[in-house]
Amino acid sequence: MGRLTGGDPSLLRRINSAVVLHALRAAEAPTLTDLVNVTGLSRPTVEGVVEGLMDTGLVVEAAVDENAARRQGRPARRFRFRVEAGHLLGIEIGPHRIAALLADLGGRVRGSAHVEVSETASADERLDQVRVAVADLLKRSGVARASLRAVGVASPGIVEADGTIRLGTALPQWTGLPLGERLRRSFRCPVLVENDANAAAVAEHWKGAAVGSDDMVFVLAGLSPGAGSLIGGRLHRGFGGAAGEIGALHLLGREATPEEVLSTTGEPLHPLDEAQVARVFTLAGQGDAGARAAVERYLRRLVHDVAALVLALDPELVVVGGWAAGPAGVLEPLRRELARYCLRPPRVEQSLLGEAAVATGALRLALDHVEEQLFAVEGTVTARRRSGV
Missing domain, CATH: 3.30.420.40 (ATPase, nucleotide binding domain)
Incomplete structure (x- = not known):
């Protein structure tokens, strides 16, 4: 499509089409009169737009209730947006x-x-x-x-x-x-x-724990935690797409590697995979002292990483997901420690969507x-x- 200007008729058609289509998607089988009232456009304009949308396959005339038709006579035409298009x-x-x-x-x-x-x-x-x-x-x-x-x-x-x-x-x-x-x-x-x-x-903002929270951080708790954030309801990627890479913070301070943090023996954990780490969390739950110390180090690192992001963004909500969200019991430590580190602690909730x-x-x-x-x-x-x- 070529460049459109404010006086271009094709721009006007696109605008009218978008307005009508938006109204169709938001309503259940509206009539032409309904669409005129909702959009504020003239009836001829709405009729033309609807016919055009029907030609594209995005809109179809809704089925008529035969019983109502017999009782009331010829009903007004109704239309619906074809989600199956x-x-x-x-x-x-x-x-x-x-x-x-x-x-x-x-x-x-x-x-x-x-x-x-x-x-x-x-x-x-x-x-x-x-x-x-x-x-x-x-x-x-x-x-x-x-x-x-x-x-x-x-x-x-x-x-x-x-x-x-x-x-x-x-x-x-x-x-x-x-x-x-x-x-x-x-x-x-x-x-x-x-x-x-x-x-x-x-996803969490769409249909999960962050519905209604436009300033939020999602923490993907895993071997190397990452985070995604929404500011004013919009995804914040950063200049180069690296916003939220909190798993790299340990590199800046020359702190222990994840292999060292999760070690139960003093030697780096090898291989560093989810099966090995899950075993560490299981041992910690069973009372193993070395495993409990490793999990505590992991949680402390995670809290510090998340706190840095919270201090920078001041979100309303932090949602925690990823495989470590369950076995590590991260919610209460996060709530407690963020209250210590942050000027205005956010709410902390677990993901409602899980692995999906x-x-x-x-x-x-x-x-x-x-x-x-x-x-x-x-x-x-x-x-x-x-x-x-």
């Missing part, structure tokens, strides 16, 4: 598994899939498993790949705007991987790549993209105000 994917690429969620254009999940993957798998092997999971999900759901409107992908690491992993130490061969470019070869739609903690923050948080956030990012690009609700309404329409 396209589909979205949210994909999590993690150390041990690939998870995918399929949703309609209303964001309602229609299917899910996950496959286990070795933590030592190469980048090519891991991407092959992504394709396997997606192909299986689409086949079981009866959805054509051409129906996909956008795909959101969440992965560990620092993610650049084009989807390249600038730094990713959690997965083999991940640093420098052009993840967005590689995945776009598999889909005929936009592919958006985001850091996993950032995606989880978006990352894939759900990836799905929400795909939905955001569709709403912005296809429906253009926010952007075009702003343009409408500016142009005085």
